Amino acid sequence: MRNLVAGEARKALTGRIWWYLPLAGAWLCLITTFGYVSEGEKAIASGSTALAVGQDVARAWMMMFLLAAVFGAVAVTRDYGSGTMVRSVLLAGSRTRLFGAKLIVSTVAGALFGLFAAALGTASVYLAPGPFGFEAAADGETALILFGVFACCTLAGPWGALVGWIVRNQTAAVVTLLVLTLLVDPGLQRIVPDASKYLLTIAMSSVYRDVKPDLLSLPMAYAVIAAWLAAAFFVGRRLVRTRDIA
Amino acid sequence: MTTNDTAVSLSGLTKTYKGVTAVDDLTVDIRAGRVTGLLGRNGAGKTTTLRMLLGLAAPTAGTATILGRPYAELPDAAHRVGVSMDGMGGVPGATVRSELRIWCTVLGLPATRADEVMEITGIADAATRPVKGCSTGMRQRLALAAALLADPEVLVLDEPANGLDPDGIRWLRDTLRSLAGEGRTVLVSSHQLAELEQTVDDVVIMQRTLRYAGTLADLTGHGATRLEDRFFELVDPAATSPAAENLAATAPTTPTPSTAAPAAVRTPERITSRA
Incomplete structure (x- = not known):
């Protein structure tokens, strides 16, 4: 299994996705950071605090979890798209071993995305306010937000991989993740807030300590995320074992 | 046998x-x-x-x-059976050598085995060429090289x-x-x-x-x-x-x-x- 995981890691590091997805995520998060700090002085003048602005900046880095999920999905689906999946399965020893190896690699990749986001988030909290005329401020809550960002990225890696195993087509898997994260879940949160808090990405809002109302408690949020991952795991594993390999 | x-x-x-x-x-x-x-x-x-x-x-x-066994139940199948299937593609972004080294890693083989099979299949000169840029014939040789990695029966x-x-x-x-x-x-x-x-x-x-x-x-x-x-x-x-x-x-x-x-x-x- 160690060889298989190492081989899958080498595969994940081949090509451009291992660097352009984190860079794309950093770009998106920096734009959001810029938005918060450029309006920071005005927000403070109208009653907010530098601490609250700093927490918003930290929270902006939660977007990296979407890129971690896309990475996980691409790590699986590009094998199908390129025709590599046949050799991957044959050399893995069994389909479930390959399924497990890709999940491990996606989880580690998610954690690395999380570390990257937490590091840049911390730098943003301390360095971004200065040029915009107010003092940087952070507290324990800021640290918890950044830890939440790390945790969400770590969990998003395998989530993306599982979606990849279920959907198999790269474009469809990436679109599924984007639509669920950016349209379906937020849309349902507006329409049915009581039910939508049990959706995966809305539960993640609790983990990175969003300030929206009607969110789950942290333990409940982790339980809901675990349930989604477990459901996707069992569906994905069953499909991997039973469907013909294209 | x-x-x-x-x-x-x-x-x-x-x-x-x-x-x-x-x-x-x-x-x-x-x-x-x-x-x-x-x-x-x-x-x-x-x-x-x-x-x-x-x-x-x-x-x-x-x-x-x-x-004697279904492939999925064959002990050490990846080392005993080498396969090249029509439509098998390369790892996106890989060169000929890096592709073979990925499979060497999966099989637990030394990286030098990739160079050996490149010599056997006549693609050593293309080692640093992206797989995407290889001709169809070169890809066929690469597929056979990958199939030969584990010296299968x-x-x-x-x-x-x-x-x-x-x-x-x-x-x-x-x-x-x-x-x-x-x-x-x-x-x-x-x-x-x-x-x-x-x-x-x-x-x-x-x-x-x-x-x-x-x-x-x-x-x-x-x-x-x-x-x-x-x-x-x-x-x-x-x-x-x-x-x-x-x-x-x-x-x-x-x-x-x-x-x-x-x-x-x-x-x-x-x-x-x-x-």
Whole structure:
């Protein structure tokens, strides 16, 4: 299994996705950071605090979890798209071993995305306010937000991989993740807030300590995320074992 | 393993996709240490058969074993069976060398093995070339190089001559003969009859159903008739030419789709269809 995981890691590091997805995520998060700090002085003048602005900046880095999920999905689906999946399965020893190896690699990749986001988030909290005329401020809550960002990225890696195993087509898997994260879940949160808090990405809002109302408690949020991952795991594993390999 | 051993065994193998039968009740044993050609037209079910043999597609009925076990249950299968399937692609962004090194890592082989198989398959000069930029022939050689990484006992090659230029085809022929000479079993699917006639020891002809299983020598009357003529006679009896009919009359009884089984009686070798 160690060889298989190492081989899958080498595969994940081949090509451009291992660097352009984190860079794309950093770009998106920096734009959001810029938005918060450029309006920071005005927000403070109208009653907010530098601490609250700093927490918003930290929270902006939660977007990296979407890129971690896309990475996980691409790590699986590009094998199908390129025709590599046949050799991957044959050399893995069994389909479930390959399924497990890709999940491990996606989880580690998610954690690395999380570390990257937490590091840049911390730098943003301390360095971004200065040029915009107010003092940087952070507290324990800021640290918890950044830890939440790390945790969400770590969990998003395998989530993306599982979606990849279920959907198999790269474009469809990436679109599924984007639509669920950016349209379906937020849309349902507006329409049915009581039910939508049990959706995966809305539960993640609790983990990175969003300030929206009607969110789950942290333990409940982790339980809901675990349930989604477990459901996707069992569906994905069953499909991997039973469907013909294209 | 000797040539009397069965390397690949298919029994009643059937695959149906949404009501369309791609492979129908295929039963055949393939001997070890021989080059066996799996012949058929495009869409005859050759690739589907190989995919079922390798556990990539589940048979609707029947069984397929390789070295005595289904591929998924074969101990150390990745080291014992080398595979090149039509449509297998490279890892996106990989060079020829890095692609092979990825598979070396998966197989637990030293990275130097990648260089060895590049030498064997004649792609050492292209080691740093992106796989995406390789010609079709170069990719075929790369696929064979990947199949040879673990020095397998059995090679399963799906249309390995596709896209090869004359030099490549000659190289492939020599390589396959050389591999069989080392005692390996080579199962190669193709529709390039003239080429396979110079390469294989045994022949399995299928057109959804089994049409022939036996030695090339028996099929062609030890060269008295061309493989191509016998092939068309078997897969499309209505289109048989008068010349082929004459030859058929002198050759051993040809199994028709419904009577493929008697080939087992007719042919003494272990590559036989089984009732």
